[in-house]
Amino acid sequence: MKIFTGRANPALAKGISDYLRQPLGKLAITNFPDGEIFCKIEDNVRGHDIFLIQSTCQPVNESLMELLILIECFRRASAKRITCVIPYYGYARQDRKDDGRVPLTAKLVANLLTEAGADRVISMDLHAAQIEGFFNIPVDHLNAGIVLDKYFKSLQIPEEELVIVSPDAGSAKRSLKHQHVLGGGLAIVDKRRSSATDTVQANITGDSVEGKTAILFDDMISTAGSICGAAKMVKDAGAAKVYIAATHAVLCGPAVEKLNAAPIEEIVVTDTIPLTPERTPNKIKVLSVAPLLGEAIRRIHFNESISCLFKDPE
Numbered sequence: 001m002k003i004f005t006g007r008a009n010p011a012l013a014k015g016i017s018d019y020l021r022q023p024l025g026k027l028a029i030t031n032f033p034d035g036e037i038f039c040k041i042e043d044n045v046r047g048h049d050i051f052l053i054q055s056t057c058q059p060v061n062e063s064l065m066e067l068l069i070l071i072e073c074f075r076r077a078s079a080k081r082i083t084c085v086i087p088y089y090g091y092a093r094q095d096r097k098d099d100g101r102v103p104l105t106a107k108l109v110a111n112l113l114t115e116a117g118a119d120r121v122i123s124m125d126l127h128a129a130q131i132e133g134f135f136n137i138p139v140d141h142l143n144a145g146i147v148l149d150k151y152f153k154s155l156q157i158p159e160e161e162l163v164i165v166s167p168d169a170g171s172a173k174r175s176l177k178h179q180h181v182l183g184g185g186l187a188i189v190d191k192r193r194s195s196a197t198d199t200v201q202a203n204i205t206g207d208s209v210e211g212k213t214a215i216l217f218d219d220m221i222s223t224a225g226s227i228c229g230a231a232k233m234v235k236d237a238g239a240a241k242v243y244i245a246a247t248h249a250v251l252c253g254p255a256v257e258k259l260n261a262a263p264i265e266e267i268v269v270t271d272t273i274p275l276t277p278e279r280t281p282n283k284i285k286v287l288s289v290a291p292l293l294g295e296a297i298r299r300i301h302f303n304e305s306i307s308c309l310f311k312d313p314e
């Protein structure tokens with residue numbers, strides 16, 4: 001087994017390598033003057049079980065193209081099996097045709113990865129679970145929920161003071177899973193999209209948030225319109241404290257500004273996407289998913305079951 005990383009998230013790759021107590025393989029990646037990507041594997045990989053770590057995060061197109069080129073490179077270098085470890089799967093939000101004459105990019109990316117030569121994929125909190133079915137190769141779809149829940153459990157918020165809030169109907173199932181682990185009540189914010197970039201929050205249904213500590217869970221925070229709108233709504237409805245949590249800190253456009261102005265105690269995210277200084281809001285807590293991904297890699301390599309990774313963070 002050998003693990004390699006692209007340039008999208010070197011800190012997470014280092015965390016995975018530390019967990020596995022195995023150094024990252026040697027790989028030189030450069031850009032030609034016109035921007036084209038070039039790579040050279042500096043280790044022998046012939047007949048090896050290769051795990052290639054690359055989040056397809058911003059710069060999204062560069063990260064994706066780099067991953068495709070790396071797969072092609074490992075394939076031609078006679079790797080026995082190539083598993084793409086994609087902690088954040090970009091282009092996932094275009095996963096259905098909700099209008100005429102629009103693309104299905106989540107499916108296109110699955111086709112590109114397979115065509116380039118990927119044998120299997122490990123990803124985390126895909127925007128929609130059915131994206132797994134866009135692949136004709138095995139996909140191990142991990143869930144960072146256990147890492148987030150472990151952190152919130154450590155805060156020891158009494159169950160009777162807690163309400164888990166889903167920032168939209170689409171996230172209700174995810175919120176229900178968190179409620180099963182953390183306890184407390186459950187409420188759902190009625191979010192409507194007013195355009196591709198703007199949302200409006202109309203109502204809260206479910207248990208009362210008044211005087212409670214509310215935790216809002218989403219899969220990603222992109223422009224932060226959804227989560228900040230929901231947080232404000234919950235606070236206006238009388239919540240004493242509001243925490244927000246998400247697996248993927250996309251944090252683009254006005255996200256940092258919005259998060260800094262939001263009435264929240266803390267923003268809890270994972271390290272599937274690296275945070276640059278300009279994309280780091282105040283009050284942020286970053287939890288690492290490196291042990292989870294590292295353990296999945298280890299188990300896949302040794303053909304062990306990974307189902308225990310859905311139950312116990314240890």
Ligand code: R5P
Nearest residue numbers: 218220221222223224225226
């Ligand atoms: C929506 O379906 C997703 O789960 C997220 O709520 C959404 O993508 C977040 O986007 P933004 O932060 O731009 O509102």
